[in-house]
Every structure is written in C-alpha cells, then in structure tokens.
Amino acid sequence: MLALGGNHLTIRPYFFAAFVPFLLALSPAHALSNRAWVSGHGSDSAGCGSPGAPCRTLQYVHDNVIAAGGEIDILDPAGYGAVTISKAVSIVNDGVGAAGVQAASGNAITINAGASDVVTLRGLDIDGLGTGDNGIVFNSGAGLTVVNCVVRHFAGGGQTTGNGILIQPSGAIGFLISNVVASDNGWTGIYYGPPSGSSARAGVIDRVTAVNNSKGIWVAPLSGAATVALSNSVMNNNGVGIEATPGSTVSIDSSTMSNNDIGLDAYGSAIVLLGRSAITANNAGIQNTANTVYTYGDNRINGNSTDIANALNTTDKPQ
Amino acid sequence: MIKPSLLGATTLASLFLALSPVMAGGANRAWVSGHGSDAAGCGAPSNPCRTLQYVHDNVIAAGGEIDILDPAGYGAVTINKALSIVNDGVGTAGVQAASGAAITINAGAGDVVALRGLNIDGLGTGTNGIVFNSGGGLTIVNCVVRHFAYASGNFATGDGILIRPTSGSMSLLISNVIASDNGYAGVAYYPSGNPSVTGEIDHVTAVNNQIGLTFDSVNASSGSAAFAVSDSVASNNAGGINVDGVAASAALTVSVDKSSMSGNSDYGLAAQDTPNVLLGRSVLVSNRYGVQNFTSPSTVYTYGDNRINGNAIMDVSGALNTADKPQ
Numbered sequence: 001m002l003a004l005g006g007n008h009l010t011i012r013p014y015f016f017a018a019f020v021p022f023l024l025a026l027s028p029a030h031a032l033s034n035r036a037w038v039s040g041h042g043s044d045s046a047g048c049g050s051p052g053a054p055c056r057t058l059q060y061v062h063d064n065v066i067a068a069g070g071e072i073d074i075l076d077p078a079g080y081g082a083v084t085i086s087k088a089v090s091i092v093n094d095g096v097g098a099a100g101v102q103a104a105s106g107n108a109i110t111i112n113a114g115a116s117d118v119v120t121l122r123g124l125d126i127d128g129l130g131t132g133d134n135g136i137v138f139n140s141g142a143g144l145t146v147v148n149c150v151v152r153h154f155a156g157g158g159q160t161t162g163n164g165i166l167i168q169p170s171g172a173i174g175f176l177i178s179n180v181v182a183s184d185n186g187w188t189g190i191y192y193g194p195p196s197g198s199s200a201r202a203g204v205i206d207r208v209t210a211v212n213n214s215k216g217i218w219v220a221p222l223s224g225a226a227t228v229a230l231s232n233s234v235m236n237n238n239g240v241g242i243e244a245t246p247g248s249t250v251s252i253d254s255s256t257m258s259n260n261d262i263g264l265d266a267y268g269s270a271i272v273l274l275g276r277s278a279i280t281a282n283n284a285g286i287q288n289t290a291n292t293v294y295t296y297g298d299n300r301i302n303g304n305s306t307d308i309a310n311a312l313n314t315t316d317k318p319q
Numbered sequence: 320m321i322k323p324s325l326l327g328a329t330t331l332a333s334l335f336l337a338l339s340p341v342m343a344g345g346a347n348r349a350w351v352s353g354h355g356s357d358a359a360g361c362g363a364p365s366n367p368c369r370t371l372q373y374v375h376d377n378v379i380a381a382g383g384e385i386d387i388l389d390p391a392g393y394g395a396v397t398i399n400k401a402l403s404i405v406n407d408g409v410g411t412a413g414v415q416a417a418s419g420a421a422i423t424i425n426a427g428a429g430d431v432v433a434l435r436g437l438n439i440d441g442l443g444t445g446t447n448g449i450v451f452n453s454g455g456g457l458t459i460v461n462c463v464v465r466h467f468a469y470a471s472g473n474f475a476t477g478d479g480i481l482i483r484p485t486s487g488s489m490s491l492l493i494s495n496v497i498a499s500d501n502g503y504a505g506v507a508y509y510p511s512g513n514p515s516v517t518g519e520i521d522h523v524t525a526v527n528n529q530i531g532l533t534f535d536s537v538n539a540s541s542g543s544a545a546f547a548v549s550d551s552v553a554s555n556n557a558g559g560i561n562v563d564g565v566a567a568s569a570a571l572t573v574s575v576d577k578s579s580m581s582g583n584s585d586y587g588l589a590a591q592d593t594p595n596v597l598l599g600r601s602v603l604v605s606n607r608y609g610v611q612n613f614t615s616p617s618t619v620y621t622y623g624d625n626r627i628n629g630n631a632i633m634d635v636s637g638a639l640n641t642a643d644k645p646q
Binding site: 035068069075088122142143174201253 | 353354389390391392406408409410411412413415417436438440442443444463465466497499500524526527552554555579581582584602604605621623624625626627628629635639
C-alpha cells in the first residue's frame with residue numbers, strides 16, 4: 001500500500017520503479033477534493049467521490065479524499081458510520097432523507113480539529129442505540145456549527161458519557177447549535193463544559209428541543225467562564241431542563257421548560273438572564289441559591305409544585 | 320436521425336439557423352443534474368444539463384427558472400438577466416468557489432433574481448459568496464453562504480453576501496439563511512453612487528464572521544436604504560451588527576427586531592455617523608460591548624423592551640434615544 005496524494009493505491013513493489021514517473025504525473029488528478037459524495041450505493045475505493053462514483057463512508061472520505069476546508073455531501077439515505085474529524089470540513093445533508101450515524105459503542109462523531117479549523121454538521125441523524133457513549137464530541141477547533149440534526153439515545157450517567165452533544169474544548173471557540181433535537185440521552189442533551197484554563201468564547205443554542213435526558217442543557221465550565229445564549233428552545237421531560245454552574249452566564253429568551261423535575265437550576269453563583277419564557281408543570285420551576293437569576297419581569301412561572309425557590313433578581317430591566 | 324448525406328450544406332445551415340432561437344436562451348424552465356451534460360438541447364428532466372452557467376448562457380430565457388434535479392455541485396455562475404435558481408429540497412445543491420465569487424449578479428435595472436436552496440462554500444479561499452452588483456430585486460431563501468476569505472483592507476472580500484449597487488431602485492429579501500465562517504461579513508450592504516434600496520433580513524443566522532451583518536453606506540453619494548432585520552442571530556463574530564451611514568448624503572435606516580447578538584468579541588450592535596437604528600425586542604448579551612453608539616445626537620432608538628445585560632465592558636456605550644415608543 002502506498003499513500004499518494006491522500007489516495008491509497010495498491011502497487012506491486014517490482015512495478016514501482018517503472019511507474020514512478022507515471023504516478024507523479026497522475027498525482028495532481030488524485031489531489032484531495034473540495035467536494036466528495038457518499039452514498040448507500042457507493043464504495044470506498046481510490047477515485048471515489050463524484051456523484052457518479054460515490055464513496056460509502058464518512059471516515060474513508062475524511063481520511064483519503066476530502067481536502068481541508070472541503071465538503072462531504074450526502075447523496076441518498078443511508079447509514080454512514082462513525083467518524084473522527086481532524087481538519088476543517090463540512091458534512092452536509094440538505095434533505096435527501098435520513099443520513100444516519102450510529103454508534104453502538106464509543107462516540108458517533110469526534111472532532112479533534114486544528115486551532116483555526118471550522119467544522120459544520122448539517123442534516124445528520126445521530127443515534128447511540130442506547131449503548132453508545134456520545135453523539136458529537138468537540139474536543140478542539142475554532143468553530144462548530146450543528147444544524148438540522150438529531151442526537152439521541154446515548155448511554156451513561158457520568159459527565160463524559162451519555163451526551164447528545166459534548167463540547168469540551170480548551171481553546172477559544174464559538175459554536176452554533178440550531179434546529180436540533182437532543183433526546184433520550186443518559187446524561188445530557190447538550191453539555192458545554194470547557195475544561196479548566198480554557199479561553200472559551202460563547203455558544204448559541206437556538207430552536208433546540210431537548211427531551212427526556214437526565215439534563216436537557218448543561219452549561220458547566222470546570223473552571224473559568226462559559227457563556228451561552230439560548231433562544232426559542234424547549235426543554236421538556238428531563239431531570240433538569242437547564243442547569244448552569246458557577247462561572248457560566250446563560251441568557252434564556254423565548255423558551256419553555258416544562259414537565260422536568262427541575263425546570264431551571266442555577267447552581268451557586270451561575271448567572272442567568274431570563275426573559276419571555278415559560279416554566280411550568282415542573283416539580284421545581286426555578287431552583288436557585290444565590291441572587292443571580294435575573295428576570296426581565298415577563299416570564300410565566302406557574303403550575304410547578306414549587307415555582308421559585310429563592311427570589312429572582314429584578315435589577316436588570318428591559319431598555 | 321437525419322443522414323447528413325440527404326441534406327445539402329445550405330439546407331443544414333438553414334435548419335440550424337431556424338433552430339437557434341430555441342437552442343439559445345429560449346426555455347422558461349431547464350434542469351441541471353449531477354448526471355447531466357452540457358450539450359445543445361439539454362434541459363429537460365430526462366436530459367438535464369450539468370452546470371448553471373451553461374444553462375444561463377445557452378438554454379434559459381430571461382425570467383425563466385433553472386431547477387436542481389438532484390444533489391451535486393453546479394459551479395460558479397454569473398447572472399446577467401432575470402432568473403431563478405431553485406432547489407426545493409432534493410439534497411445539497413452546491414456552489415463552490417475556491418477563488419473569485421461563487422454567484423455574481425449583474426442584471427438589468429428591472430430584472431429580479433431568486434436563489435433558493437443553494438449551499439455556497441468558499442473553502443476558506445474564495446472571495447465572496449453572492450455578489451449583487453445590479454438588478455431590480457434579489458431574493459435569497461434557504462441558502463448557506465460560508466467560509467469566504469478576506470483580503471486585508473478590502474471590505475468587498477470575505478463576504479457571504481455582498482450587496483453593492485451603484486444606482487437604480489431595488490428590493491432585497493434574505494430569509495432563512497446561514498452566513499458563517501466568513502473573513503469579513505456574513506451579509507454586507509456596501510453601496511456606492513446613488514442606489515435606492517429596501518431590504519428585509521429575516522431568520523438569518525450570522526455566526527463566526529468578522530462582522531455578522533454590516534450596513535455601510537458611507538461611500539454612497541446619495542440615494543437611500545431601509546433595511547428591516549427580524550428573528551435573526553448575529554453572534555460569535557467580532558461585531559454582531561454594524562450600521563454606518565451619513566444621512567446628509569445617503570439616508571440609511573436599519574430596524575432590528577426580535578433578534579439576538581451574543582458572544583461577539585467586540586460589540587453586539589454598533590452605530591456611527593448618522594444612520595437611524597430602531598431596536599426592539601432583542602437580546603444583546605455576553606458581548607464585549609452590548610451597544611456601541613457613536614451617533615450624536617443619538618439616532619439609535621430603543622423601544623424599551625430590549626435585554627442588554629451581561630456584556631463584559633459595558634452594556635450600552637452612548638445613550639439610546641427613547642423618543643420612539645411602541646404604539
């Protein structure tokens with residue numbers, strides 16, 4: 001096996017000398033592609049990637065076909081296998097049907113990208129089958145965009161397993177999670193937990209539905225700061241709808257927390273800015289200790305066994 | 320099939336001349352496919368063409384519609400007439416540009432152009448995603464524009480969508496669009512000359528650009544522009560929304576409603592010179608500055624129902640004008 005231009009070509013050694021000039025001449029044509037296709041009818045072999053000759057798996061394309069910054073596109077409905085991403089890349093399904101990524105063990109999608117690399121995942125159906133560890137794990141990179149995806153049914157009850165999406169970079173990043181359903185996970189739907197010493201930037205969670213997880217959304221920096229702006233989202237039927245731990249600042253706007261054991265849990269000195277949201281039919285509506293849950297005075301917090309544990313802070317006004 | 324030997328050269332020439340109006344630019348609808356090929360007569364669903372530019376140049380009539388038949392990359396295109404390019408959900412319809420612009424629009428004064436369902440990617444090196452130089456109207460719906468590169472000092476590079484007319488009247492709609500990872504702006508309005516422009520930006524998500532949305536008419540000599548931004552997100556950029564205009568030369572009004580600007584490393588919303596900014600029902604949080612208002616007297620109007628807190632240096636720099644009330 002000889003790796004050439006990222007494509008594996010099987011070469012018999014005794015032909016090698018004769019073929020060297022030929023291979024060198026070919027190598028530009030076998031250069032990594034900016035776009036490559038995967039299909040349920042494709043096969044992973046040298047030269048695959050066009051719509052007429054698609055590849056089969058995301059990992060093969062990532063490792064052998066696609067250039068940094070390029071785009072892996074889904075051609076038709078199929079399962080495409082777990083993938084570990086180590087460079088800027090987009091994986092895109094714009095509506096051909098289910099583009100599945102299952103992981104019965106380990107993680108479905110792991111991102112270990114470089115400090116300036118941006119990664120996009122769109123239109124993927126990511127399932128842990130009740131036994132896989134995590135759906136999407138973001139360890140490093142400059143930015144992550146997850147749009148139009150489902151992440152569900154991962155197992156575990158510890159911090160680093162059982163998460164639909166686990167974001168734990170040590171470098172500065174911005175992430176966007178939009179139009180995502182995160183459900184039936186043993187630990188969290190989405191866990192933003194930058195490790196200690198990280199220079200974390202902010203995350204956006206918009207139009208996310210987190211259902212039937214132990215925690216719907218968990219913002220929990222191990223030390224230092226983490227900020228999240230959450231909007232137009234629903235956290236229903238979790239143990240905790242949204243939990244923020246000290247060091248985090250979470251803005252919650254136009255969202256609903258219902259039928260959880262705890263709707264909103266602001267742990268310790270975590271800062272929460274809460275507006276235009278409904279918190280109802282939970283056992284505890286808002287669980288807070290310090291006076292750092294700020295209300296804009298237009299939330300609807302009723303119909304919980306206990307609506308609010310301690311008084312909300314009313315010093316922040318709409319302006 | 321016609322055997323050439325049965326026809327004289329003159330007859331053949333006459334036949335092709337007679338056919339040519341149909342062959343070049345006559346169809347009101349034409350299809351492109353990853354399995355198609357660019358050849359005379361292509362365009363039917365059963366005989367699709369391959370690239371947008373070939374169809375634009377050779378097949379489609381002004382005012383017609385190029386439809387995407389299946390997932391593929393369809394190549395960069397320059398548009399000089401009224402036209403729709405439509406992908407209503409067959410899968411990814413890609414337009415990549417490793418250099419230059421992915422889609423350039425140089426249409427006539429009354430021409431309207433619609434782009435729907437396109438996935439436009441600059442691969443970290445292309446110049447701009449969609450560049451609108453001229454035309455009567457532009458609609459961009461259900462598109463992604465991402466990863467274009469900024470050439471230092473040139474604001475007309477590194478933009479997901481760049482609107483830069485120089486004259487005429489036009490209306491713009493940008494809806495349900497993700498503009499991300501661009502070296503300069505997600506969406507830039509950057510006119511010169513004297514255009515008169517109205518625009519709606521709705522359900523747009525602009526993240527991880529240098530500036531999410533920028534409206535900068537300082538190079539326009541006259542004319543006007545009025546934009547309404549609603550239900551949009553401009554976050555995790557250096558600047559969220561930037562508005563810069565000089566009313567005495569070219570009036571600029573930008574309404575921002577029900578939108579979110581968060582996690583921008585410089586500002587959520589910035590305004591300078593003398594544009595009018597109308598801000599309501601929006602959230603500006605976890606930026607360095609929430610609002611940086613350099614207008615004086617202040618022409619950044621608040622409806623009193625924005626949530627501007629938790630910004631690192633200051634929530635509001637430069638007092639907001641409270642003269643406009645909800646009514």
